[in-house]
Amino acid sequence: MAWTDSRVFEAWIEQAMEVSGTGYTGLDSDTVKAALFNNSVTPDRDAAVASTGYNTGTWTTGNEVTDTNWPAGGIALSSKTSGSVGTGIYGFDAADTTHASTVTLSNVHGCLVFDDTISGGTVAKQGVSFHYFGGAQSVTSGTFTIVWHSDGLFRITV
Amino acid sequence: MPITNGTYLRPEHRWECPNCDLTDVTHEAQPHTRMHTCPGLKFLSAPMVPAGTRCKVEAKVREDYVGAERVATNEDGTPVMAVETTRDEGNDVAVFAPCAQVAGEVN
Numbered sequence: 001m002a003w004t005d006s007r008v009f010e011a012w013i014e015q016a017m018e019v020s021g022t023g024y025t026g027l028d029s030d031t032v033k034a035a036l037f038n039n040s041v042t043p044d045r046d047a048a049v050a051s052t053g054y055n056t057g058t059w060t061t062g063n064e065v066t067d068t069n070w071p072a073g074g075i076a077l078s079s080k081t082s083g084s085v086g087t088g089i090y091g092f093d094a095a096d097t098t099h100a101s102t103v104t105l106s107n108v109h110g111c112l113v114f115d116d117t118i119s120g121g122t123v124a125k126q127g128v129s130f131h132y133f134g135g136a137q138s139v140t141s142g143t144f145t146i147v148w149h150s151d152g153l154f155r156i157t158v
Numbered sequence: 159m160p161i162t163n164g165t166y167l168r169p170e171h172r173w174e175c176p177n178c179d180l181t182d183v184t185h186e187a188q189p190h191t192r193m194h195t196c197p198g199l200k201f202l203s204a205p206m207v208p209a210g211t212r213c214k215v216e217a218k219v220r221e222d223y224v225g226a227e228r229v230a231t232n233e234d235g236t237p238v239m240a241v242e243t244t245r246d247e248g249n250d251v252a253v254f255a256p257c258a259q260v261a262g263e264v265n
Binding site: 003004005006007008013096098099100101102104108111129130131132133134135136137138139140141142143144145146147148149150151152153154155156157158 | 189190191193203205218220221222223224225226227228229230237239240243245247248249250251252253254255256257258259260261262
């Protein structure tokens with residue numbers, strides 16, 4: 001049904017609680033990447049864990065939007081922060097994500113944020129969250145920047 | 159014989175905004191974008207452009223409903239999905255990724 005909104009995978013919350021044999025060391029220390037996708041994906045926060053990883057389920061390279069300077073597999077987040085952002089609120093954030101040189105990208109509708117350090121156990125390159133940009137985005141010989149919300153990539157309220 | 163005296167060239171990038179009066183200078187060597195809160199775009203976070211660039215910078219209103227996520231809005235509360243810079247030879251897009259929310263429950 002294409003993009004509708006932005007969510008954290010339920011399977012990610014499970015993984016964070018049950019970590020075993022995945023190679024996961026924490027969002028703040030693992031390599032976390034953002035890969036761009038077109039509107040052929042059908043994001044599902046309740047997808048089976050095996051379908052939440054990069055190049056699994058709906059997140060296949062066939063639906064990915066790439067360029068030489070925004071390659072398949074995405075770009076790593078930098079300056080990540082993880083922790084309390086207020087009373088009863090956990091937040092995960094990062095610096096705005098951009099690329100070197102210029103890119104030409106067409107029909108970008110959203111991104112998959114995944115943990116590139118996770119190599120197995122659950123699913124390699126396990127998805128953390130997906131973010132819908134609200135419409136098609138295209139760049140010609142220019143710069144594409146993901147400006148993360150002032151509240152971060154995601155928040156958990158307890 | 160090793161060179162003991164040399165000149166360290168500090169990179170300098172001059173920025174301006176076509177929608178407000180702000181100008182700035184940065185010294186970052188890596189590719190970067192100088193963002194600012196722009197009164198000309200209803201206080202959206204918008205990129206500045208290299209000084210002297212012939213371009214227009216416009217906000218793109220969100221083209222779909224807002225779900226459970228938190229989205230960027232301008233001072234009128236209108237959801238904005240991106241700011242686009244259109245130049246003679248191409249364009250740049252700074253897309254505003256929403257914040258996904260997870261709510262816990264205790265019974």
